Amino acid sequence: MTEPAFFILTALLDAPRHGYGIVAEVAELSRGRVRLKIGSLYGALDRLVGEGLVELDREEAWQGRLRRYYRLTEQGLGALDAEAQRLAANARLASTRLRDRRNPITGVASL
Amino acid sequence: MSRLEERYRFILRLLPAAYRQQWEDDMVAAFLNSMDTGDPETTAYAADYGRPSISEVASIVSLAVRLRLGGADAPPRSYAWGQAVRLATLMAMLAHAVMVTTSIAVSLWLSGKIAWLPTPESEWANTSPSSIWHTAWNLAGYAWLPAYIALVLGHRRVAQAVALLAIVPPALTTAVEQATGDVPLSVSPWAMLLVDVALLLAMAAFHHGASPVPRRPWLLALPVGILLVPVPLFTIQATTPALRLLDWPGLSCAAVTAAMVIHLTVRVSRRRPRTLPWSLALTLLAVSTLALRTATLTDYGDQAQHTTLATIASVQAIAVLAVGVPLAVLAIRALRRLPPVPATQRPTTPTE
Numbered sequence: 180m181t182e183p184a185f186f187i188l189t190a191l192l193d194a195p196r197h198g199y200g201i202v203a204e205v206a207e208l209s210r211g212r213v214r215l216k217i218g219s220l221y222g223a224l225d226r227l228v229g230e231g232l233v234e235l236d237r238e239e240a241w242q243g244r245l246r247r248y249y250r251l252t253e254q255g256l257g258a259l260d261a262e263a264q265r266l267a268a269n270a271r272l273a274s275t276r277l278r279d280r281r282n283p284i285t286g287v288a289s290l
Numbered sequence: 291m292s293r294l295e296e297r298y299r300f301i302l303r304l305l306p307a308a309y310r311q312q313w314e315d316d317m318v319a320a321f322l323n324s325m326d327t328g329d330p331e332t333t334a335y336a337a338d339y340g341r342p343s344i345s346e347v348a349s350i351v352s353l354a355v356r357l358r359l360g361g362a363d364a365p366p367r368s369y370a371w372g373q374a375v376r377l378a379t380l381m382a383m384l385a386h387a388v389m390v391t392t393s394i395a396v397s398l399w400l401s402g403k404i405a406w407l408p409t410p411e412s413e414w415a416n417t418s419p420s421s422i423w424h425t426a427w428n429l430a431g432y433a434w435l436p437a438y439i440a441l442v443l444g445h446r447r448v449a450q451a452v453a454l455l456a457i458v459p460p461a462l463t464t465a466v467e468q469a470t471g472d473v474p475l476s477v478s479p480w481a482m483l484l485v486d487v488a489l490l491l492a493m494a495a496f497h498h499g500a501s502p503v504p505r506r507p508w509l510l511a512l513p514v515g516i517l518l519v520p521v522p523l524f525t526i527q528a529t530t531p532a533l534r535l536l537d538w539p540g541l542s543c544a545a546v547t548a549a550m551v552i553h554l555t556v557r558v559s560r561r562r563p564r565t566l567p568w569s570l571a572l573t574l575l576a577v578s579t580l581a582l583r584t585a586t587l588t589d590y591g592d593q594a595q596h597t598t599l600a601t602i603a604s605v606q607a608i609a610v611l612a613v614g615v616p617l618a619v620l621a622i623r624a625l626r627r628l629p630p631v632p633a634t635q636r637p638t639t640p641t642e
Contacts, residue, residue, distance in 0.1 A: 181498075198320030217321045218349025221313050222356065246319050 180262045183223040186213050188232065188251060188259040195236035195250035198224075224249065232258050292337035295322060301347055304354035306368070321346070352497075361499035366628040374570030375495040380503065381575060382489050383441060383449075384511055385545065386434035386456075389538075391512070392520035394432060430459035442508045446496040453493070457486045481585035482538065485578055519545065536602075539586045542579045543606035550576065550613040557620075566628075569621035576614035583607050 183205075190196060190204035201224075202215045215223075227233040232255035236248040251259070291299075298321050302314055325336050342350075359375050360368035433456035441449035464479040466472075496503070523541070536544070550572050557565050583606055590599040 197323075198316055199323035202320065202324060216346050216349030217317055217324065218346065218351075218353040220320065221317050222349075222353045225309070225313065241319065241323075244319050245315065246323075247316050 181223065183215055183219050184227060185262055187223055187227060188255055191233065191249060191251040195248040197246045197248050294325065294337045294340045298342050301342060301350050304350055306357050309357055355494045356497050356499055359495040362501045367625060370566050370570060370625060370628060372495055372500060373567035374574060375492050376500060377567055377571035378574040379489060379492040379495065380508060383438040384515055387438035387512060388515040388520060390432050390434050391516055430456050441493065441496065442503050442505055444502050446493055450490055450493050453490050457490060476589045478586040478589045481582050485582055539582045540603065540606050543583055543610050546575050546579045547609045547613050550617050554617060566621060566624045569617055573614065573618045573621050576610050580607060580610050
């Protein structure tokens with residue numbers, strides 16, 4: 180799963196959001212580190228909808244135009260959960276090794 | 291519709307029609323929303339005078355390349371074009387890599403570094419470059435070899451950066467030489483440069499969605515290519531002076547025509563269904579080669595043997611056309627038989 184896709188799914192966890200709502204939420208979640216461009220957002224969204232991980236929730240009028248809201252599907256929830264566990268396992272692995280490196284004699288965390 | 295929206299929609303036209311039908315309005319809404327600063331005056335000013343930022347445009351261009359030149363999971367037509375551009379790029383890069391490898395060997399031979407080969411005749415040795423410009427040109431050209439290897443190994447950005455090294459110094463050299471009058475004004479170097487720039491841009495087709503390049507056959511193609519083309523060519527040219535009239539566009543015409551003849555023979559004899567990307571790739575190469583040949587033809591006007599050279603060039607162009615046109619017709623017919631959009635429509639209506 181690409182990083183934009185991961186953040187889009189995470190942004191949709193708590194509520195359905197429209198395109199720019201996703202961009203804003205992703206920027207906030209990542210503390211400004213991931214700033215999705217519209218082309219990247221819709222490239223990822225198109226794939227996520229195609230794979231059945233995200234679906235259309237509703238359409239609402241905004242300044243004279245329709246704005247679509249997207250939500251996570253059950254399949255999307257499962258995919259995000261699996262990816263989060265994979266990333267967490269990877270992070271744990273690195274953290275353990277980093278701790279061992281800091282305290283090579285006991286192998287126990289010194290912090 | 292505001293000017294800003296018009297400008298954004300104009301850029302969105304890079305995307306395929308089917309994709310735009312599904313996503314355009316939503317993208318426009320999201321983009322305009324992103325330009326809404328909350329202050330009505332600033333937002334109104336942006337609506338009239340604002341432009342999509344370079345990074346926004348780049349994200350659309352990158353999406354357009356990924357959609358139009360798709361990978362294995364893309365719709366059939368997009369995949370066929372994507373694979374065709376990737377194959378054509380690999381073949382053109384291979385040609386460059388083969389020729390520079392040979393030119394490294396020839397330079398070593400001319401400078402007497404290869405002891406077991408007979409000493410070059412003085413006539414050949416005299417053609418070895420002496421000026422600093424020519425040395426820069428030759429050294430830069432060698433970058434095609436690592437660029438090709440990087441592309442085959444899946445390092446697209448490295449390949450593009452290295453290829454840039456092969457393109458920029460010759461461009462500067464040509465510009466300076468032609469501006470100072472060291473060499474007469476000519477179209478050929480610029481036409482070849484244009485093809486190289488197209489090659490650099492075409493490397494964008496090797497995006498994340500594209501399947502990796504099969505390493506073994508493409509790496510093996512390098513020594514095989516050297517043995518098949520430059521080695522016999524150099525031997526023949528060394529013994530038959532008349533054949534030295536074959537320049538780079540001429541050699542490209544000959545190579546592309548030979549490749550098309552082989553491809554057509556295999557296609558007709560085996561009737562393999564997966565040959566469409568190869569047909570399209572060779573058609574793309576034929577069009578580029580023909581354009582290169584036609585553009586460089588204008589440089590023959592003030593040369594001593596211009597009638598002979600123009601005749602040879604015309605024969606080369608006719609050969610490419612004679613094989614290229616039937617191949618292009620076959621390829622376009624096969625392309626039209628493919629469905630343009632995916633068979634399953636994505637959900638666009640509320641599912642509640």
